[in-house]
Amino acid sequence: MMRSCCLLLTAAAMLCGSTSTCPAASKRPPNVVLVFIDDMGWGDFSCFGGTAVKTENIDRMAAEGIRFEQFYVNSPICSPSRVAISTGQYPQRWRITSFLNNRQSNEARGVAQWLDPAAPMLARSLHQAGYATGHFGKWHMGGQRDVGEAPLITEYGFDESLTNFEGLGPRVLPLKDAYDGKPPQKHALGSDRLGRGPILWEDRSTITQAFIESATEFIRWAHAAQKPFYVNVWPDDVHSPYFPPKARRGSGQRRELYHGVLDTMDEQLGVLFDLIRDDESLRDNTLILICSDNGPDIDAGTAGPFRGLKATLYEGGIRSPLIAWGPGLIAPDAAGSTNHQSVFSAIDLVPSLLSITGVPSPSGVQYDGEDLSSTLLGQAEQSRQQPLFFRRPPDRDAAYSFTELPDLAVRQGPWKLLCEYDGSQTELYNVAEDPAEANEVSEQHPQITENLKNEVLQWDRTMPADKGATYEPPARKRARQQRRSPR
Numbered sequence: 130m131m132r133s134c135c136l137l138l139t140a141a142a143m144l145c146g147s148t149s150t151c152p153a154a155s156k157r158p159p160n161v162v163l164v165f166i167d168d169m170g171w172g173d174f175s176c177f178g179g180t181a182v183k184t185e186n187i188d189r190m191a192a193e194g195i196r197f198e199q200f201y202v203n204s205p206i207c208s209p210s211r212v213a214i215s216t217g218q219y220p221q222r223w224r225i226t227s228f229l230n231n232r233q234s235n236e237a238r239g240v241a242q243w244l245d246p247a248a249p250m251l252a253r254s255l256h257q258a259g260y261a262t263g264h265f266g267k268w269h270m271g272g273q274r275d276v277g278e279a280p281l282i283t284e285y286g287f288d289e290s291l292t293n294f295e296g297l298g299p300r301v302l303p304l305k306d307a308y309d310g311k312p313p314q315k316h317a318l319g320s321d322r323l324g325r326g327p328i329l330w331e332d333r334s335t336i337t338q339a340f341i342e343s344a345t346e347f348i349r350w351a352h353a354a355q356k357p358f359y360v361n362v363w364p365d366d367v368h369s370p371y372f373p374p375k376a377r378r379g380s381g382q383r384r385e386l387y388h389g390v391l392d393t394m395d396e397q398l399g400v401l402f403d404l405i406r407d408d409e410s411l412r413d414n415t416l417i418l419i420c421s422d423n424g425p426d427i428d429a430g431t432a433g434p435f436r437g438l439k440a441t442l443y444e445g446g447i448r449s450p451l452i453a454w455g456p457g458l459i460a461p462d463a464a465g466s467t468n469h470q471s472v473f474s475a476i477d478l479v480p481s482l483l484s485i486t487g488v489p490s491p492s493g494v495q496y497d498g499e500d501l502s503s504t505l506l507g508q509a510e511q512s513r514q515q516p517l518f519f520r521r522p523p524d525r526d527a528a529y530s531f532t533e534l535p536d537l538a539v540r541q542g543p544w545k546l547l548c549e550y551d552g553s554q555t556e557l558y559n560v561a562e563d564p565a566e567a568n569e570v571s572e573q574h575p576q577i578t579e580n581l582k583n584e585v586l587q588w589d590r591t592m593p594a595d596k597g598a599t600y601e602p603p604a605r606k607r608a609r610q611q612r613r614s615p616r
Contacts, residue, residue, distance in 0.1 A: 230504025243271020
């Protein structure tokens with residue numbers, strides 16, 4: 130297929146007019162590939178205990194790399210989670226605290242329409258240091274639904290991009306084929322009416338394949354040009370709607386369709402992994418990170434031993450599997466190991482990757498993340514020194530079977546506290562001993578409860594506010610208005 134030729138604007142001329150000006154391959158900084166999967170649970174990879182699907186390609190990366198069991202993303206929902214992993218800062222700083230929707234919905238929830246390009250993007254720092262930078266996959270940090278004037282992905286420090294309906298620029302949009310005799314249905318959520326880049330329609334089951342093909346083409350070009358590269362591969366799998374190939378649909382039930390998508394995605398990612406593994410110079414100088422943006426959706430993936438799902442601040446919503454692979458970069462005795470101890474998060478990846486690549490932090494930028502490069506490379510088992518703070522999406526006071534979800538959360542050492550915006554309804558768990566958050570212990574530890582509550586309330590006060598305390602979902606608002614209207 131010729132997707133890349135149709136969609137991508139080659140950046141070779143811009144990046145390196147002559148290979149004589151590029152550093153020699155042996156002296157190049159390490160390459161980085163970030164695979165950020167969508168809506169996948171902590172327990173879905175078979176190397177993290179999943180039993181429904183044998184994720185062979187990802188498992189092999191884990192067997193040759195490091196599995197981290199106490200890695201967190203910084204939001205239980207997609208857009209803010211993506212902001213955190215891109216900037217090294219809490220997404221609340223940039224007023225992105227829930228998924229970016231249409232203009233009216235964003236305003237009603239107190240959410241920005243797109244990520245401010247002034248944010249300290251990892252991609253921009255690496256690009257300014259001479260890296261070739263590419264984003265291939267879901268974006269969801271601006272340019273969706275009816276928000277067509279958002280910045281292009283390339284304005285955030287990327288040389289090339291290919292995305293889906295959650296961003297602007299070149300994109301592939303899905304055709305949903307249920308194999309029921311009816312024509313496949315387009316799924317664009319308005320993206321096909323926004324312009325701002327060429328569009329190609331693909332079967333839903335091959336969207337990730339399109340991203341992989343474009344990413345591998347970009348990697349081949351950068352490697353041939355002797356340019357170090359930073360590449361995002363962010364599939365919109367395994368997010369709904371679930372339309373795996375016909376042979377992997379099973380009975381057609383939601384969970385079986387999800388497993389079919391997971392199995393297919395693992396196979397498609399294997400092409401990317403094999404490209405790097407099979408080339409000695411790439412294998413010895415590339416770090417691949419694999420994780421998920423938040424917990425699983427209901428009746429789809431599994432959070433493993435953890436309580437909660439996507440959109441909740443319980444462990445199942447914010448704890449993600451993380452695999453670090455890099456035979457020439459990670460400590461040899463760490464290959465195939467599992468790190469059970471280190472507590473860190475997506476915001477820590479940015480300063481850590483800057484350290485690993487030898488690129489200085491931007492002037493005047495203060496990251497919320499910490500440099501844990503030695504942990505990421507298997508040289509130590511350090512954790513963050515500062516607490517990890519969380520705020521729920523403003524539109525998720527209730528979700529699934531949870532009628533009232535905690536507004537705030539903090540993790541420090543073995544302890545995790547959840548509470549309301551005013552500090553009431555505290556819940557305290559020793560998640561080191563009780564990762565399922567089954568035993569609430571605030572009464573047994575009043576001082577720890579008080580200290581953590583004060584810390585998270587103070588953090589929340591320093592962040593720009595959204596409308597989580599007052600937001601009313603449209604359906605609930607309509608029902609209330611109907612009850613009040615005269616008959």
